[in-house]
Amino acid sequence: LLIVVRDPVTRAISDYTQAASKKADMKRFEQLAFVNGSYSVVDTNWGPVKIGVYARYLERWLLYFPLSQLLFISGERLIMDPAYEIGRVQDFLGLKRVVTEKHFYFNATKGFPCLFKSEARSTPHCLGKTKGRNHPHIDPGAIERLREFYRPFNNKFYQLTGINFAWP
Numbered sequence: 001l002l003i004v005v006r007d008p009v010t011r012a013i014s015d016y017t018q019a020a021s022k023k024a025d026m027k028r029f030e031q032l033a034f035v036n037g038s039y040s041v042v043d044t045n046w047g048p049v050k051i052g053v054y055a056r057y058l059e060r061w062l063l064y065f066p067l068s069q070l071l072f073i074s075g076e077r078l079i080m081d082p083a084y085e086i087g088r089v090q091d092f093l094g095l096k097r098v099v100t101e102k103h104f105y106f107n108a109t110k111g112f113p114c115l116f117k118s119e120a121r122s123t124p125h126c127l128g129k130t131k132g133r134n135h136p137h138i139d140p141g142a143i144e145r146l147r148e149f150y151r152p153f154n155n156k157f158y159q160l161t162g163i164n165f166a167w168p
Contacts, residue, residue: 001065002089006075007167008052008154009146015048017135030142039145049146055156062160072161082113 020026035041083101114126
């Protein structure tokens with residue numbers, strides 16, 4: 001199984017941005033991420049917050065799959081160095097390393113890597129319109145409170161995977 005993870009705070013903001021792009025009257029992120037508008041209680045039932053508690057999901061998956069059958073891919077590194085992460089995927093799957101650095105270029109407009117054209121595709125391929133959106137300004141206090149909330153879950157996730165993703 002291939003599992004792409006990223007900083008859960010960034011992920012929550014990204015998920016919110018995606019939803020807000022489809023709904024004009026969406027409440028502010030801070031109103032949804034916290035109970036009663038106070039930063040003291042994180043709303044753990046709100047989907048974009050809940051999904052970032054990776055350790056809870058992984059503990060269940062490990063009841064059915066040994067860790068050796070799971071490859072954890074850093075979402076941050078996938079953006080910054082896609083060839084490295086794709087190389088790991090190819091190795092994990094026992095595939096010949098066909099996709100390498102030469103297949104990628106960075107699209108500054110989107111802020112994401114794209115694939116150069118190939119024999120099968122006559123044009124370069126980038127992620128769709130839903131990727132690379134500007135995120136709204138989020139109160140730094142809200143971000144810090146979410147980081148505090150996720151810290152023990154992140155540490156448990158690092159322990160379970162044996163990988164320190166070094167999220168803030």
